[in-house]
Amino acid sequence: MRVVSVIKRVPDEIKERLIKKFGEVEFYFCHGMKEGRQHIKEADVLITFGEDVTPELLDEAAGLKWIMVLSAGMDRMPFKDIARRNILVTNVRGIHAIPMAEYAISMILQVSRQAKALVQAEQDHQWNRSTPMREINGQTMVLLGTGAIAQETARLAQAFRMKTIGVSKSGSIKPHFDETYSVDRMEEALSQSDVVVAVLPSTKETNYLLKEEHFQLIPSHAIFLNMGRGDLVASHTILQAVNENQISHAVLDVFEEEPLPENHPFWDEEKVTVTPHLSGITPQYLPRGFEIFERNLHAFLNKREEMDNLIDPKRGY
């Protein structure tokens, strides 16, 4: 039984723990696929970020039974070949929930508590106690999306005694939402918001879903935060929304074009806060990814338990 990891810079403590825990397994921890390719022929299990899995690689990996993808998105995986070969695929769905929820709460508090003005006052040595503060306690957060990331964000928002409304395709009930609406009632949700958090994936249905008419429905004191995908709403729609005071502030971590061009008006717009697509970045990424792998390896070897985050190769998710 041979496990080949092509993940770079796996911390030693993770390697040692796996080797110690699974004595019957031979582990090859390789620095990328270039180094790992030599072992692929005899690999039973491959641990990868997924972007290096090609039909040619699968042809070489004659004994491969399971691909553990240490990523949530799997746009480039050759699922047809995988399905034909009956290879199991698992991923790390939900791994971004904790850092992205912390990002959302952090940024909403920053805007509500005027962090930028306070930093400026500090730079100017100015003791100014009249900067108006806003609480998030008691406010309403509307989340576009009700998946793992939205749920974790809503869970924290509820701890701050915010009311949470989730909007999803089906509108089905999910944990940590006081109310859930289907997307055809999105307008009704938006009109109740103090904070709107968008965490939708990029699909046909979400492509430019948010339009000017929606920003007109959002109360003018509300904060709009997008940490899902940049193609949910056009840049000019956001700029118009802040310029015409349809919303009070936009916090953007994702953009139509990334990196955001150096001359883009977002950078200098006072009512827009730009962060460089980092809401999901965390030093806990690899430790958490390998924890999911460890649980799944245990299930894979025992064949009795079900593996977590099993992907249906016919659907690709």
Place this chain on the structure above:
Amino acid sequence: MRVVSVIKRVPDEIKERLIKKFGEVEFYFCHGMKEGRQHIKEADVLITFGEDVTPELLDEAAGLKWIMVLSAGMDRMPFKDIARRNILVTNVRGIHAIPMAEYAISMILQVSRQAKALVQAEQDHQWNRSTPMREINGQTMVLLGTGAIAQETARLAQAFRMKTIGVSKSGSIKPHFDETYSVDRMEEALSQSDVVVAVLPSTKETNYLLKEEHFQLIPSHAIFLNMGRGDLVASHTILQAVNENQISHAVLDVFEEEPLPENHPFWDEEKVTVTPHLSGITPQYLPRGFEIFERNLHAFLNKREEMDNLIDPKRGY
């Protein structure tokens, strides 16, 4: 039955609600004591921030039965005269808990997620995804103090899956703390911290309680936040702690001298964040204060229920 309020700028909706709810009560909403003084002779109840209550005023207010102090501190109240006259005193203890807890979480997230560096990068139009982010999830927060404000901060910290350790005089168990230590075991608590939040009042015992030796015990990656009183620790001790990397960052809302002098080294120290004693500032202050008053007025009139936040004038708290 006459209630005299000398609180300035009480929102109309609060006045109207009280007048409507308590038909048998005559309310005089005055813009400060200067205006209110004319009614004090016939007042049964006085609503005040407390700083204007003098022995002379009490002599004038022959019928006074209850003083509602819309403040948490009552350093200047003439408690001897109050006790002799058997006047009830209630305050708004705990009113700062929600904004101060939001302040603490906001600032800890800001430091952990390098808000200042991100604001700078935004000003420079720089798309830089390599600024290291830190999660607060899984970290340990040590709170010096276990009162209402510390409890609310600990409650939110637990929602972020932080471990919470409270340090108080007695070390008695309080809600939202995973562990509570008495102050003679403070060193043990500090050595486990990722974040230290000080929210102690100024007393003989807390005066310069934190010394250099304590900062040496705090892990060097930890954040120190003081939103209690400035005389908990000397400025030079904090400066030394950041300069010698005993801690990674200090967030200070309170100071030995306030306003913080314009030439104080804290302003320019990169590893110190200064805010101008605003952690407790909130637009919800008067609404919450009058809510406590409303509950208490109900109890006062019915004489059956106990009033909230009753002060023992012999002890002054």
